[in-house]
Amino acid sequence: MKKSLLALAVTTGVLAQESNAAGFIDDSKASISSRTFYYENDQRNANGIDQRQTVTGLRFDFLSGFTQGTVGVGLDVQGLVGVNVGGGISPHNTATNNTISPTEGDGSPVSDWSRLGANGKIKVSKSELKAGNALAPNLPILVSNDSRLLPASYQGAIFTSREIDNLTFTAGNLSREIGRASSNWAGIAAGGRKGSDGFRFGGADWMINEDLTLQYYYAKLEDYYRQNFLGLVHVYQMTPAQSLKTDLRYFNSQSDGKNGTDSNYAFRNGYNDGNTGEINNNTWSAAFTYTLLGHALTLGHQRVSDSGGMAIVNNGGVVDGRGHSEGEGGASIYLYTDIMINSFTRAGENSTFGIYTFDFAMLGVPGLKSSFTYIKGSDIRGAGGVTTDRYGEWERDLRLDYTLQSGSLKGLSFSLRRANFRSELPTSAVQDQDQTRFYINYTYALW
Template identity: 55%
Template sequence: MYKSSLALAVALGVLAQQAGAAGFVEDSKLSLSSRTLYFNNDNREAPDNKPRPDTRESGQGFKLDYISGFTEGTVGFGVDAQAVWGIHLDGGKGYHADNSSIFPSDSDGSAEKQWARVGANAKARFSKTEAHFGSALAPNLPILVSNDGRLLPQTFEGGTITSKEIDNLTINAGQLTHAMGRASSNRTGLSVAGGVTESNKFRYGGLDYKLTPDLTLQYYYSNLEDYYKQHFLGATHVFKIADDQSFKTDLRYFDSSKDGKNGQTGYFFNNNGGYAKNRNEVDNKTWSAMFTYTLGGHALMLGHQQVSDDGGFIWLNQGSLADEGSGGASFYLFTDSMINSFAKAGENTTFGQYSYDFARLGVPGLKASVAYLRGEDGRNRDVPGTFSEWERDARIDYVLQEGTLKGLGFSLRQGVYRGTGASSANDQDQTRFIVNYTYAFM
């Protein structure tokens, strides 16, 4: 931590001397984002020792972002900074879920009243290549997706490089060392579900190549030291049928295996509650295919996903570490749904979604969707046989298009999850109501 903080401080000192350079200030952006969240989760089969089955909480989050331009010269320098502040508004006495990844818990199991953190990145640009180094990184890549599904966003510490020197080719590489959870003021090392030992080295590299205007090919490699190695292949194609009609194909394949101490004490992997041939070791192949037909404001999506029998799908997840609030992670599969993941060993999941953009009916900013996922042949690590599970998610979103509060957004989401047989999750009904607004100062 000392070395990275010192390096960042030196970089910021250099930038301060050049802050007057054209571009650094002129291209700067400063914005304040507000998010109000109401979260209601009804655990239909709550454990006997839980006094109330529901989790009912609300909170207010603020995020201040400063993004500078770059100084002039062959190599341009800049800085990005972010400050976040979460406030617990109300949970209804006894309705706060301890070990929550939504709001941090106090020592007595109740929700903390507030939490905050500050992060910053130094950055440099040479030609069409950018490097970022700091503690406010938010990657959105096939092998790592920063989670922003609750009150405050998840961020990472480390360094990243993005290069677009070659036409139609984007190269991404980086090394991350720590994570800041969406319900925490602290940073932790990196891990996976079930892993209680921190790793401080997540390395990745990958290519996005636009072979034609309609076809993009991807390859990525990542390695979380002492936990797993992962290869990803992806292909996305959009066939334009007419001006307002298209057919999209999205194919994804992951191949994951153990690394270093994975399987040893402290480096376990719980396979997302699923069976594993080698119980505590990463061993997985997952493929998925999604097809979307769009006509005017209508969009119909259908797809299928297959997780191999040898072990569940793997992704970066700090939820098993000692720091409460570090949990909450996203992953690059179509089944990363509102409640469940559908990523257990052996699981075959068929899914579909229908969405409509009401701009076609003269109501711009209003969108609605409903999705259904059903997983079969899943295996639980503690119970013989297989199980099935399903989830239905619905949401409606509206963003004001004009007026003083232009950009003010409302989102109502409702999910229902049910499992049968040896499913490791409780049946749940979940509702979220979210209000978002961002004000740009410059």
């Protein structure tokens, strides 16, 4: 990996020197970001895990411009370091992944961890290709997770084209992933013990007009699943301060390759037809958001088909050659129900959700925002092959954010989040939890 990064940097540097490199330097940006994060997770059941941990990290980003000419060349570099300030899982548990930091052999958090990544990039007209190991896709079929201290990153290539007005085409091939709380690269998986040989995808966002956008994406995680996504977003602007947003999402996921026949590639998210881990799922959601001045109210419904849970990229089950966990867990999903603790994507689950947000700027306090989320799930099919029982679960999230609007520390932000999750599922399948998070973020632009 280090050799490939060095070769990438050298090649890009040579190309920059041979071309008119004014754009490469003049249009570049560099910044240092810091995040301090306190995490408290209390599993309420007997023998549940109690994790209280504070970590702090730094992130350096250099984003070059492009060399001038028909073909522009650039380079992005990212350096990340995390430090454990104190705490961890109590008692230390080697069988349980720490979701905040890598761990030692006895389950205790490492004192620090770091990684360096880079992407070479080429631009022709309105099309751009990025290749490297610091990719962070934010697409309906794959959302890079950044909910802890350091973000997840992917290795591979992503191509984006905007040659046609109002149409953005995106395609890519990713081969490796490093999780939010890991210092190890691993193959990309969907909950199984082994990573696949590649995650390939392509799709488009078509802005028909300023109010309506249609989306279609196709993804294939080799030996796990093939997935189609359809999306529609429409905003009806009733008055300058009043709007109604409609957001429709549909995922269809089917088994691919070894999934369903090889237990190393089994997908597990509660109940599964035949108990083989074979993927066969439809998930849809509909959300409607009414906005008036600083108020926003979202009401929606989501349905997961009975045959099994929704298929997603999640490396939490990947193990190394000794059968030890790689610590790659953590996933983000392009759904309104993917909140602090739960995602409400189990087999058969019907979820109704409500989200209320308020921007205190309308009361003369710019930078202060709050939100309240409540989701109720029902009709969940039983875990462990049980087909007759149905269960329910719910989660309540509170969030308060504040960003300094002026002064020498302008941009310094604070985020306090609290979640309570309760489930009727057996404790062997899922644990009731109370969780608190507190973030302090700051980004300083070097130039």
